[in-house]
Amino acid sequence: MADLPVRRGGGGTPLAQRRARGFDPFERMQELMGLDPFEQVGRMLGTEQTWTFAPAFEVKETNDAYVFKADVPGVKEEDLEISLTGDRITISGKRENERQEDSDRFYAYERSFGSFSRSFTLPEGVDAEHCVADLKEGVLHLRLPKLPEVQPKRIQVGTSEAGKQGKVKA
Template identity: 60%
Template sequence: MADLPARRGGSMLGAPRGWDPFERMQELLGFDLGRMLGPQGTREGGFVPDFEVKETQDAFIFKADVPGVEEKDLEITLAENRLTISGKREEERRDEGDRYYAYERNYGSFSRTFTLPRGVNADNVQADFKSGVLNVRIPKKSEEQPKRIKVGGSERSEKAKA
């Protein structure tokens, strides 16, 4: 039986204390795993609104929290089966003489694209913007909505016996 390597520096496999395997992997592969797992369209230090996407029986509903964004700075496009919502939040003017104790708000442009399933009614899309929340409703085509089929086998079998 082979001997296992001795633990040195308080970590397994002889790695020095404080060594982070994820940090090393990111260094070797040349990318930041944390940024890859973030929301689509993020930029470091940029503005990325939160979205809620849901499907109802007759529509797809998209809601985005976009406080501080002007309606004129929003753009919504639907091409083929791809919905793109873009916009920007302008940075407020800062005076040189002002002293900031915290400056944590994000500004900049954003763009999010969502791929929709087939069967949406692109001619009847509705969008409204109220209190910093954007709502986009994309109805489904009526032929794509599920149809309930009534089972009538018991009545037919009774009539067939008579």
Template identity: 60%
Template sequence: MANLSVRRGEGSNVQRTREWDPFQQMQELMNWDPFEQLASHPWFAGRQGQAPFVPAFEVKETKDAYVFKADLPGVDEKDIEVTLTGDRLSVSGKRESEKREEGERFYAYERSFGAFSRAFTLPEGVNGDNVQAQLKNGVLTLTLPKRPEVQPKRIQVASSAVEPKDSIKS
């Protein structure tokens, strides 16, 4: 196994130029962290700089349905709740963090965990009685069919050489 080393530039002959960061400078000058109070907020509690888990959604309309797809890798079916109330579709759930063992050392920890909630306002015409939800290979697919009266209907166009059947003859 290869050794992973982190260079911090201390004690080296390489001269680094530091980008100006107003927040870093404010913290250094005033010994005040503007985000310190946010860390105690319940939403941020226990995250230690970790980004919240916000799944990516794809929403498309077909001729007979609205299809929602969400990337939910590592989320179990039991941890997902989908509700439809009137014209409001809500998807919520959680992705549990993995257990950390004593003595483990992480060199990068960029994966997000925690609770999420997304809500969408639907257009008129969704048939809420026949919504289908499927979780497969970490992708949640929701299919919300349209009611028949709002689905597009093809109208036959007659040529001018042919007289319409319903026309009145004199």
């Protein structure tokens, strides 16, 4: 491979100029990956960036309950709060930022931290006394059973004798 000419005195291509001042390929990789420049400036100034942590929720209704699942990796059980008031359930919590040293050098920083709060309006008929919440492997499982009177009842189809007596199977 032939030797490439190098200009002295600050001239040359932008790449040559960056090499002359100590171009770091990892810095260029950061630029290309689309990291937030305001966050980088905040780090240089020593101010902490406020991030928003928004866990993903899955909410479904079964015959006997409303089931919530939320992806909350890194959230401790003591940092979660679940409250049910009337027909409104609120799930809130926080994921703490990890301690960073001044000597740390990040090439990618995509994890978010902070507090979150989500509220859902429920239909009537939730059995508030028997709600169950469980945090397992970074997933919050919340089960809100329905009161027996709002659960669907199966009506058995039978002979005309059963129909005359109006039997309903629970």
